Amino acid sequence: MAFLFVRFLISGGLATIIHWVVFALLAHIGIVAVLASTIGAITGAIVNYYLQFYVTFKSQQKHIKTLPTYLIAVGFSFFLNGLIFMGLEKILPNELMVVQILTSMVVTVINFILYKKVVFHDR
Template sequence: MSTLLSRQLQGFVAAGGLSTLLHWFVMAALIAAGLEPVLATVSGSVSGALLNYGLQRRLAFRNAGPHRVTLWRYIVSCLGAWFCNLAFFFLLNNVLGLPVTLSQIVTTGLVAALNYIVYQRLVFHEQTR
């Protein structure tokens, strides 16, 4: 694995890990407050996404294009990720009947893999002139 890819993947995991912790904290707090789990995970993912944008640019994709370009791409990617998060979680929890925690762990892994590919190829890739 190239040094750049290794550094990029490490930064992606670190940024995503911190953002995921925030997502799960918000989700758990909202569930404890009585909110339905599907709505709680959507709210948690919004919180995590806000933190994640800045961390991804700092830790993983340092050579990304300007904010005026990457921010809009990131927002669109978040919409896709939020839909995937909701769909995967709903399928695992409501259709397959898996527990909330297991459903969210599996959902997070699936969405993280998709996000890395999208960030690397579409959102934060270097601008060519």
């Protein structure tokens, strides 16, 4: 299980780097920042799906089953990220980096559980 979590972190990390690179390239050529970030996030989510599917969880399911569940999990994680961030920001209003790090840690663990038990779980 520990090695699975490491693969999950590496795959997610690579997807995040791709998100940031796409964002930076698009922003550099003059795309509006929020659009550049959105395109980067979508690109990162697509890369993350394939890395988690093939590398981390080595799923044998059909994409027609896993992709919709993945999209729901991503939507839930996005909502959860905002909710946790808002809650922690009220507790630590002057420590935004700490708040973001804590939020990311919690969401990462929840994503791992969701992906392992629901999204990529071979039944």
